Amino acid sequence: MSQNRSSSGMSRRALLLGAALLAAFSETLLPASAQTTDPLSSWNEGAAKKAILDFVRVTTDRASPSYVAPEERIAAFDQDGTLWVEHPIYTQVVYCLERVPTVVAARPELKGVEPFKTVLSGNREAIAKLSLPDLEKILAATLTGMSVEDFEADVKKWLATARHPRWKRPYTELTYQPMLEVLRFLRDNGYKTYIVTGGGQDFVRVYAEQVYGIPPEQVVGSVGGTTFGYTKDGKPFLTKEPKLLLNDDHAGKPEGIHLMIGRRPHAAFGNSVGDRQMLEWTAAGTGTRLTMLVLHDDAAREYAYGPATGLLDGKIGTFTQALYDEASKNNWPVISMKNDWKRIFPFD
Amino acid sequence: MSQNRSSSGMSRRALLLGAALLAAFSETLLPASAQTTDPLSSWNEGAAKKAILDFVRVTTDRASPSYVAPEERIAAFDQDGTLWVEHPIYTQVVYCLERVPTVVAARPELKGVEPFKTVLSGNREAIAKLSLPDLEKILAATLTGMSVEDFEADVKKWLATARHPRWKRPYTELTYQPMLEVLRFLRDNGYKTYIVTGGGQDFVRVYAEQVYGIPPEQVVGSVGGTTFGYTKDGKPFLTKEPKLLLNDDHAGKPEGIHLMIGRRPHAAFGNSVGDRQMLEWTAAGTGTRLTMLVLHDDAAREYAYGPATGLLDGKIGTFTQALYDEASKNNWPVISMKNDWKRIFPFD
Numbered sequence: 001m002s003q004n005r006s007s008s009g010m011s012r013r014a015l016l017l018g019a020a021l022l023a024a025f026s027e028t029l030l031p032a033s034a035q036t037t038d039p040l041s042s043w044n045e046g047a048a049k050k051a052i053l054d055f056v057r058v059t060t061d062r063a064s065p066s067y068v069a070p071e072e073r074i075a076a077f078d079q080d081g082t083l084w085v086e087h088p089i090y091t092q093v094v095y096c097l098e099r100v101p102t103v104v105a106a107r108p109e110l111k112g113v114e115p116f117k118t119v120l121s122g123n124r125e126a127i128a129k130l131s132l133p134d135l136e137k138i139l140a141a142t143l144t145g146m147s148v149e150d151f152e153a154d155v156k157k158w159l160a161t162a163r164h165p166r167w168k169r170p171y172t173e174l175t176y177q178p179m180l181e182v183l184r185f186l187r188d189n190g191y192k193t194y195i196v197t198g199g200g201q202d203f204v205r206v207y208a209e210q211v212y213g214i215p216p217e218q219v220v221g222s223v224g225g226t227t228f229g230y231t232k233d234g235k236p237f238l239t240k241e242p243k244l245l246l247n248d249d250h251a252g253k254p255e256g257i258h259l260m261i262g263r264r265p266h267a268a269f270g271n272s273v274g275d276r277q278m279l280e281w282t283a284a285g286t287g288t289r290l291t292m293l294v295l296h297d298d299a300a301r302e303y304a305y306g307p308a309t310g311l312l313d314g315k316i317g318t319f320t321q322a323l324y325d326e327a328s329k330n331n332w333p334v335i336s337m338k339n340d341w342k343r344i345f346p347f348d
Numbered sequence: 349m350s351q352n353r354s355s356s357g358m359s360r361r362a363l364l365l366g367a368a369l370l371a372a373f374s375e376t377l378l379p380a381s382a383q384t385t386d387p388l389s390s391w392n393e394g395a396a397k398k399a400i401l402d403f404v405r406v407t408t409d410r411a412s413p414s415y416v417a418p419e420e421r422i423a424a425f426d427q428d429g430t431l432w433v434e435h436p437i438y439t440q441v442v443y444c445l446e447r448v449p450t451v452v453a454a455r456p457e458l459k460g461v462e463p464f465k466t467v468l469s470g471n472r473e474a475i476a477k478l479s480l481p482d483l484e485k486i487l488a489a490t491l492t493g494m495s496v497e498d499f500e501a502d503v504k505k506w507l508a509t510a511r512h513p514r515w516k517r518p519y520t521e522l523t524y525q526p527m528l529e530v531l532r533f534l535r536d537n538g539y540k541t542y543i544v545t546g547g548g549q550d551f552v553r554v555y556a557e558q559v560y561g562i563p564p565e566q567v568v569g570s571v572g573g574t575t576f577g578y579t580k581d582g583k584p585f586l587t588k589e590p591k592l593l594l595n596d597d598h599a600g601k602p603e604g605i606h607l608m609i610g611r612r613p614h615a616a617f618g619n620s621v622g623d624r625q626m627l628e629w630t631a632a633g634t635g636t637r638l639t640m641l642v643l644h645d646d647a648a649r650e651y652a653y654g655p656a657t658g659l660l661d662g663k664i665g666t667f668t669q670a671l672y673d674e675a676s677k678n679n680w681p682v683i684s685m686k687n688d689w690k691r692i693f694p695f696d
Contacts, residue, residue, distance in 0.1 A: 216610030228599035251576035262564030
């Protein structure tokens with residue numbers, strides 16, 4: 001024992017020396033090294049980029065009155081239209097529509113029943129006109145009734161082969177490079193990054209870790225209940241049920257944040273009226289908060305919809321003039337894809 | 349720029365040298381130092397302690413076939429009876445009963461109505477006999493209807509003055525020292541520790557970080573919905589609603605784990621039939637899993653209930669013979685408070 005203590009004592013002194021040496025090197029030389037790397041290199045210089053850099057600086061500097069303790073550093077991101085492409089239609093809706101033939105094969109009684117009949121017809125015009133209740137029937141039929149593992153496996157399989165109609169690439173490649181940089185920059189500064197999406201929590205969890213570096217437990221989304229049961233040989237499993245617990249959109253976003261995180265975010269990013277209450281809830285906290293909206297104003301490189309684009313009333317990612325006015329009034333920076341982003345996609 | 353690159357190049361070499369030096373010191377000397385500290389010093393040597401040490405060793409050793417990637421390291425802990433005292437009655441129920449006078453003061457129409465009348469009478473015998481539906485009415489009246497911030501402030505205030513009838517100490521001091529060591533040991537080895545409690549999620553979140561080192565976002569519990577709204581001057585707030593979203597007990601525990609975490613735990617600790625499905629769900633995963641039950645068999649230092657204590661049918665923390673048999677059959681180690689724990693409380 002005394003020999004252990006003695007060698008441990010020596011090691012402690014040696015370690016302290018080594019650590020002091022290392023600290024001296026770092027202090028002198030690391031800042032120069034750090035300056036050469038721009039954490040937001042896909043962003044043009046401007047108010048949006050500056051807002052992000054300033055926010056991180058003042059909330060992580062111990063000497064700043066806006067300093068935020070590491071455990072309180074929570075940042076929330078909408079997904080569709082904020083982190084990846086949402087036009088011409090949400091990726092998850094494409095998944096559900098394409099899954100209908102499999103569901104009908106297992107339940108042939110649905111073949112002649114609407115809205116399944118229309119989906120099976122392949123008539124794009126008719127499918128685009130399906131009502132919200134019809135869409136809900138399709139979501140319920142394609143997202144529930146299976147075990148959580150079977151669902152995960154099926155989504156994985158689909159994502160591997162499905163392609164976006166415009167770019168002919170996997171949906172998981174259609175993420176915004178500038179936003180991936182924001183996610184990483186915030187994490188590098190001690191922020192826990194969360195997805196807070198109107199989309200399905202179980203769907204997004206399948207790929208969020210690989211695509212965004214966000215683990216399943218940091219994905220909040222619309223979510224239904226599950227039911228615990230046993231197989232014939234006594235193995236426990238969970239079945240996805242068509243019982244909605246959280247509609248994580250509009251007012252449901254702050255409600256979902258309280259349910260799943262239990263802390264108010266210090267930063268929130270969105271792009272549509274569905275994100276309004278999340279941004280309001282975030283902005284209403286004490287100290288410095290960052291609330292930003294992505295404006296899709298780049299038809300050439302992505303899509304154009306929302307204020308000043310002539311398309312205000314689209315069903316997907318609605319960004320109304322009222323939301324734009326609220327943002328202006330409250331100094332929420334609006335990110336112009338056209339002007340603020342040097343490039344859009346990682347593959348650009 | 350070229351000067352920056354050059355000094356950054358120098359710093360990198362210097363840093364690498366320093367890091368190599370440090371690593372050499374650490375490798376030679378740190379293990380001896382580590383051996384002198386027992387991470388589970390409040391545990392007696394025995395099968396229970398060995399099970400925890402073995403589990404951490406094989407799941408964190410890269411060379412082990414049971415190695416678990418850091419991001420998959422999830423451990424789930426029941427709270428009442430597993431991390432802190434649950435007798436003679438759950439702490440949260442005491443809170444709710446003691447809050448009744450405040451609720452009745454605000455809503456005088458409840459004064460003459462059962463079960464509030466009985467609670468106000470102070471007749472302990474009559475209160476102990478309240479039915480489950482009566483208790484639910486009390487929980488709904490005392491846990492909902494206020495903003496999430498008002499609730500948090502009220503619980504904090506109560507915890508500061510409330511005392512356990514036996515030890516005359518704050519409830520937050522009645523945690524089990526050996527379990528605090530398990531929490532820390534798992535975290536030191538890269539595990540994310542979660543509370544998965546039948547108790548109220550919002551209630552436990554108030555003190556979990558301070559008491560267990562577990563942040564709010566890692567507390568899963570029984571939880572109701574909230575409603576987003578605005579004050580007269582436009583400030584957003586969330587109101588706690590009497591609408592149960594998750595009854596996080598029995599089958600609700602694995603359901604809650606899927607809802608809130610989205611990964612199957614590699615370790616789970618409980619102490620009653622309410623934890624059975626969580627342990628089954630955990631044990632059914634691939635690889636090495638750790639599933640343990642705390643047995644309260646120490647009337648002198650804490651309480652005695654459950655198998656071999658003569659008290660099997662208590663309402664609080666029921667540990668049936670069937671659960672004991674299931675644990676034996678599946679080799680789930682049972683922790684004897686009497687034999688496995690050197691001391692019970694941090695203040696011992």
